[in-house]
Amino acid sequence: MERRQSPPINRRALLSGAFRAACGAGLVAALLAVPARQRAQAVPLRPPGAIDDADFLSACVRCGLCVRDCPYDTLKLAESGDGQPVGTPFFTARTVPCEMCEDIPCVVACPTGALDKTLTDINQAHMGIAVLVGQETCLNFLGLRCDVCYRVCPRIDVAITLERHHNERTGKHALFIPTVHTDKCTGCGKCEKACVLDEAAIKVLPPALAVGVLGAHYRLGWEEKDKAGKSLIDGIIDLPDRMPEAPATMPAPERLPGGGFKEFKP
Amino acid sequence: MSAREPRRPGLDRWRRDGWLAAHKWLILRRLAQAGFLAVFLTGPLWGFWITKGSLAASLTFDVLPLTDPLMAVQALLAGHVLEVSGLVGAGLVIAAYALIGGRAFCGWVCPVNVITDFAAWLRTRLGLKEAYPLDRRLRLAILAGLLVGSAVTGTIVWEFVNPVTMLHRGLVYGSLFSAGAALWISIAVLLLDVGVASRAWCGHLCPVGAFYALIGAKGLVRVSAVNRDACDNCMDCFTVCPERQVITPALRGAKNKVGPLILSRDCSNCGRCIDVCAKDVFIFTTRFHDGAGMAAQSPRDGVLQGEKML
Ligand code: SF4
Ligand code: SF4
Ligand code: SF4
Ligand code: SF4
Ligand code: SF4
Numbered sequence: 001m002e003r004r005q006s007p008p009i010n011r012r013a014l015l016s017g018a019f020r021a022a023c024g025a026g027l028v029a030a031l032l033a034v035p036a037r038q039r040a041q042a043v044p045l046r047p048p049g050a051i052d053d054a055d056f057l058s059a060c061v062r063c064g065l066c067v068r069d070c071p072y073d074t075l076k077l078a079e080s081g082d083g084q085p086v087g088t089p090f091f092t093a094r095t096v097p098c099e100m101c102e103d104i105p106c107v108v109a110c111p112t113g114a115l116d117k118t119l120t121d122i123n124q125a126h127m128g129i130a131v132l133v134g135q136e137t138c139l140n141f142l143g144l145r146c147d148v149c150y151r152v153c154p155r156i157d158v159a160i161t162l163e164r165h166h167n168e169r170t171g172k173h174a175l176f177i178p179t180v181h182t183d184k185c186t187g188c189g190k191c192e193k194a195c196v197l198d199e200a201a202i203k204v205l206p207p208a209l210a211v212g213v214l215g216a217h218y219r220l221g222w223e224e225k226d227k228a229g230k231s232l233i234d235g236i237i238d239l240p241d242r243m244p245e246a247p248a249t250m251p252a253p254e255r256l257p258g259g260g261f262k263e264f265k266p
Numbered sequence: 267m268s269a270r271e272p273r274r275p276g277l278d279r280w281r282r283d284g285w286l287a288a289h290k291w292l293i294l295r296r297l298a299q300a301g302f303l304a305v306f307l308t309g310p311l312w313g314f315w316i317t318k319g320s321l322a323a324s325l326t327f328d329v330l331p332l333t334d335p336l337m338a339v340q341a342l343l344a345g346h347v348l349e350v351s352g353l354v355g356a357g358l359v360i361a362a363y364a365l366i367g368g369r370a371f372c373g374w375v376c377p378v379n380v381i382t383d384f385a386a387w388l389r390t391r392l393g394l395k396e397a398y399p400l401d402r403r404l405r406l407a408i409l410a411g412l413l414v415g416s417a418v419t420g421t422i423v424w425e426f427v428n429p430v431t432m433l434h435r436g437l438v439y440g441s442l443f444s445a446g447a448a449l450w451i452s453i454a455v456l457l458l459d460v461g462v463a464s465r466a467w468c469g470h471l472c473p474v475g476a477f478y479a480l481i482g483a484k485g486l487v488r489v490s491a492v493n494r495d496a497c498d499n500c501m502d503c504f505t506v507c508p509e510r511q512v513i514t515p516a517l518r519g520a521k522n523k524v525g526p527l528i529l530s531r532d533c534s535n536c537g538r539c540i541d542v543c544a545k546d547v548f549i550f551t552t553r554f555h556d557g558a559g560m561a562a563q564s565p566r567d568g569v570l571q572g573e574k575m576l
Binding site for chain 1: 348416
């Protein structure tokens with residue numbers, strides 16, 4: 001075997017040092033490429049029966065069995081940039097909505113319970129809640145009768161209804177406003193998929209984003225009254241009526257003895 | 267400078283017995299790895315479903331559930347009990363690897379192994395020397411860390427970085443080919459192993475391999491350095507072994523009265539040492555039989571001495 005007397009830093013050492021540095025830099029770049037793909041996107045929705053978002057990542061092993069058993073290719077496993085942790089299942093309503101299979105094969109396939117097997121009636125699913133966000137673009141809000149989102153809803157007249165409102169613009173027509181009932185909407189996304197606008201006016205949002213929640217101490221007087229069979233308070237408290245006061249800087253016009261006002265010139 | 271040409275492990279064996287014999291176990295392993303991948307791919311590619319899911323959890327022929335046991339343990343620590351099929355799957359995997367033993371998963375199933383083996387091959391060809399020696403117990407620290415992390419955060423934390431499942435998902439669900447996380451993580455592992463430290467990922471850092479090592483620590487299948495008297499210290503086995511430290515006690519143990527069985531839990535049962543050894547020192551056997559009876563295969567090394575490269 002050859003033995004060489006070589007200076008401590010020779011060309012080979014320099015080269016391999018540079019090679020190592022390049023590999024190290026490439027390694028960091030590759031790792032950074034993953035989060036760098038994050039971008040704003042459509043809201044990703046979880047499959048039917050998905051347990052609370054807080055617990056989902058303690059259960060889902062990202063196997064994709066739900067994805068494989070979805071007959072409509074609705075579900076996908078998230079990639080970096082899809083807005084969900086990489087490998088977890090989701091769907092995008094506007095791309096492929098959930099067809100609400102009666103036997104819910106995705107839930108049946110899940111080996112972990114990340115999709116809750118107690119969900120047996122797909123009508124009870126809460127993948128999200130549809131919200132009509134585009135109130136300035138929705139054709140029905142503009143006074144037309146598009147109704148498409150309402151017509152395609154698998155729970156028509158239950159999850160979504162058309163509510164009649166007065167058309168203030170024309171003064172004599174009605175508006176038929178698509179109105180989603182949050183406890184009945186499954187979040188399947190068929191309405192968002194079908195909306196005729198270039199950008200859907202009705203969008204399905206994850207439940208936590210879609211609904212307001214009353215403070216626990218709120219009571220609705222009319223419901224309490226129904227429950228109790230009578231008003232909960234005796235009599236009506238008559239609060240003093242407050243009338244608008246004339247601003248202090250503008251004294252009331254002075255009346256003239258013969259009638260009329262002082263500064264008034266007919 | 268021509269003498270700088272790095273020694274190629276297995277060349278003597280190759281010259282003597284032919285390429286096929288010098289790569290027998292390597293070829294079998296690659297076939298096994300390809301096969302374990304293929305069962306997941308026949309469905310999406312040709313509509314013939316053998317196994318659905320991924321290495322994280324799968325269902326074969328709609329009856330056999332298998333679950334990554336480390337994943338199941340993390341879920342439990344995170345406070346979630348898997349469905350029965352998931353738990354049964356984890357139990358089956360643990361039972362299988364506990365019985366087979368060694369890190370058979372690493373050698374024969376894991377797709378990352380192909381990358382890290384390639385990196386090691388490249389290092390040998392380029393003649394790169396060990397640069398930053400890492401401690402091989404780091405993986406146990408990482409394993410402990412991720413178990414604690416799962417319990418503390420209530421999530422299966424390792425899945426945020428796990429190259430094993432990411433690469434497998436990338437291959438099976440296609441995201442590897444759309445520049446997804448699987449691609450970048452795989453490149454990172456490759457660069458780590460080629461450029462930063464030899465066998466850095468599988469040999470020092472990967473907690474999945476460490477977990478399988480613990481499961482298979484007392485398993486049946488073992489490599490034995492049964493013909494260790496014939497060893498001529500060519501070092502080929504040490505060069506190809508991803509866990510070279512496991513060979514020493516068995517190969518050099520004669521003077522300390524240590525048996526020829528490689529008993530370290532870190533051995534991945536890959537059989538590369540068997541492939542490359544021109545002295546037929548190693549064989550596959552079981553933990554209860556160090557192969558002493560089989561040692562009598564005619565040592566054909568007389569011919570070889572004259573051919574030595576050095
Ligand atoms: S209910 Fe049917 S369509 Fe909807 S996600 Fe599940 S399998 Fe797919
Ligand atoms: S089947 Fe269950 S564990 Fe698997 S990816 Fe779907 S939700 Fe997650
Ligand atoms: S998401 Fe839309 S289509 Fe689906 S149930 Fe709700 S309102 Fe109906
Ligand atoms: S489909 Fe779109 S535009 Fe038509 S009524 Fe529904 S939300 Fe409005
Ligand atoms: S050590 Fe980890 S990455 Fe390497 S082969 Fe084993 S499981 Fe796969």
